[in-house]
Amino acid sequence: MRAASLRTRLTWLIIAVQVGVLIPLGVLSYQRELSEMDHLLDGRLAQAGRTLGTLIEHVSSLPGHNAGNAVLPADALRGVMVRVHERNFEPEVGFQAYAADGRLLAATANLATLSPPPADERGFRDLSLQDQTWRIFTLKNQAGLVIRIGERSDNRHAITRTLVMEHSLPLIIGLPLLALLVSWAVGRGLRPLDRLTEQLASRLPGSRQPVAVDDTPREITPLVLELNQQIERLEDTIEREHRFAGDVAHELRTPLAATMIHLESAQIAGSAEEVDAMLQSAQMGLARMARRIEQILALARLEAGAASEQRARIQLITLTTEVIEELAALIAEKDIALSLTHDIDEVWVSGHEVAMTAMFRNLIENALRYSGSGGQVDVAIQREGDAVIIAISDDGPGIPVEKREAVFERFHREVESESRGYGLGLSIVQRAIQLHQANIELLASPFGSGLQVRIRMASADR
Numbered sequence: 001m002r003a004a005s006l007r008t009r010l011t012w013l014i015i016a017v018q019v020g021v022l023i024p025l026g027v028l029s030y031q032r033e034l035s036e037m038d039h040l041l042d043g044r045l046a047q048a049g050r051t052l053g054t055l056i057e058h059v060s061s062l063p064g065h066n067a068g069n070a071v072l073p074a075d076a077l078r079g080v081m082v083r084v085h086e087r088n089f090e091p092e093v094g095f096q097a098y099a100a101d102g103r104l105l106a107a108t109a110n111l112a113t114l115s116p117p118p119a120d121e122r123g124f125r126d127l128s129l130q131d132q133t134w135r136i137f138t139l140k141n142q143a144g145l146v147i148r149i150g151e152r153s154d155n156r157h158a159i160t161r162t163l164v165m166e167h168s169l170p171l172i173i174g175l176p177l178l179a180l181l182v183s184w185a186v187g188r189g190l191r192p193l194d195r196l197t198e199q200l201a202s203r204l205p206g207s208r209q210p211v212a213v214d215d216t217p218r219e220i221t222p223l224v225l226e227l228n229q230q231i232e233r234l235e236d237t238i239e240r241e242h243r244f245a246g247d248v249a250h251e252l253r254t255p256l257a258a259t260m261i262h263l264e265s266a267q268i269a270g271s272a273e274e275v276d277a278m279l280q281s282a283q284m285g286l287a288r289m290a291r292r293i294e295q296i297l298a299l300a301r302l303e304a305g306a307a308s309e310q311r312a313r314i315q316l317i318t319l320t321t322e323v324i325e326e327l328a329a330l331i332a333e334k335d336i337a338l339s340l341t342h343d344i345d346e347v348w349v350s351g352h353e354v355a356m357t358a359m360f361r362n363l364i365e366n367a368l369r370y371s372g373s374g375g376q377v378d379v380a381i382q383r384e385g386d387a388v389i390i391a392i393s394d395d396g397p398g399i400p401v402e403k404r405e406a407v408f409e410r411f412h413r414e415v416e417s418e419s420r421g422y423g424l425g426l427s428i429v430q431r432a433i434q435l436h437q438a439n440i441e442l443l444a445s446p447f448g449s450g451l452q453v454r455i456r457m458a459s460a461d462r
Contacts, residue, residue, distance in 0.1 A: 015182055022175070029167070034164075037160050045093075048093070049148075057143045094149070097146070111134075111148070117148055122140070133154070135156065193220070210231070256289060259282045262282035263278070313348050316390070321340065324338065330369075341381070350458070356432065359428065372396065384456075386459055387457065390456075393451070395448070395449055396449070440453065442454075
């Protein structure tokens with residue numbers, strides 16, 4: 001089932017909240033209006049009764065007045081009107097007037113048959129007369145006159161219903177209009193999301209241009225900033241993959257071609273000695289290709305930030321010893337005199353073990369490969385204040401001062417020899433140095449010839 005859009009959900013939520021508030025308020029207002037209308041009409045009825053009593057009292061006191069009974073027509077007391085929107089509501093009103101001795105002085109025809117009120121009857125009450133409900137008010141004035149005045153309840157209800165309908169009509173008409181306005185307002189409020197969608201849809205593949213946040217609402221700004229970071233990380237990953245593919249093509253082209261040539265030469269060789277020589281050359285080419293693949297993968301892992309995910313405490317003496325043991329075959333093959341010197345037994349740093357291992361392996365392997373047979377290599381680790389100094393020296397041909405910065409570039413080869421040439425070792429070292437915020441220098445070797453690689457990084461004491 002397809003989820004509703006954010007605009008639809010917000011619109012219905014707002015409408016539901018408004019209806020949930022307005023309807024209870026309307027019901028409460030209706031109930032209060034009924035109560036207020038009843039009090040208003042009761043007050044009007046009571047006032048009419050007191051006025052009627054005063055009039056009859058004054059009429060009875062006039063000279064020549066006949067105080068006998070008088071029955072008035074039902075419309076004799078029509079005069080109180082409620083005007084609402086140019087419509088007149090003339091309620092049917094009736095009354096009875098009794099003298100102090102209980103004689104009926106006057107009455108309207110609609111209440112003429114109503115029996116006299118009990119002696120203690122005062123105030124308001126509801127009576128049923130001729131299938132009609134009447135609201136009756138009874139009072140006794142200072143002259144002893146008993147006045148009973150009433151009006152039909154259905155007239156009251158008609159007035160109340162009309163007033164309630166007129167008050168409810170704006171709400172009934174306004175709710176659908178309000179729903180339309182809410183939908184328009186929500187759509188306008190979500191317009192920044194539409195612009196963001198259009199901006200993302202119009203981006204060209206490979207574009208590193210960040211999504212603009214100038215006119216973005218404050219609530220969406222964190223989303224856009226995080227999206228920019230995700231885009232940057234994604235494009236960095238794509239760029240690394242492209243670079244990795246280029247690295248593989250660049251580095252494996254030559255050894256693969258050389259290996260193919262050696263194998264083809266072995267097929268057409270005229271003697272067993274020539275076949276063995278060609279196969280050995282092909283085997284050496286495959287070994288170099290395997291090492292280059294290993295270096296390319298190590299560099300790709302470092303550039304992808306795999307080593308930067310978690311730092312740990314590393315004991316450099318132990319790590320260096322393990323790397324030297326790993327290179328024991330190469331040391332023995334070239335009869336290299338390798339020494340490991342350190343001023344204390346334990347030197348701790350905070351870093352990434354994979355990156356540190358790759359750095360030491362490449363630096364020591366470089367020193368071994370560039371030193372001649374019977375040469376010497378020294379690995380020195382010492383403390384200097386709050387820093388750790390790592391110095392790896394060899395007695396090889398070294399690197400001229402003016403060319404030392406260039407050796408950290410990818411695929412740079414200072415010595416153009418197929419047996420020695422490689423271009424990724426120091427790139428791996430440079431990446432590891434950057435991960436650990438360390439410093440690296442290429443200096444003259446203390447052996448008189450060769451190179452010394454000196455690294456300075458922060459220590460991490462226990």
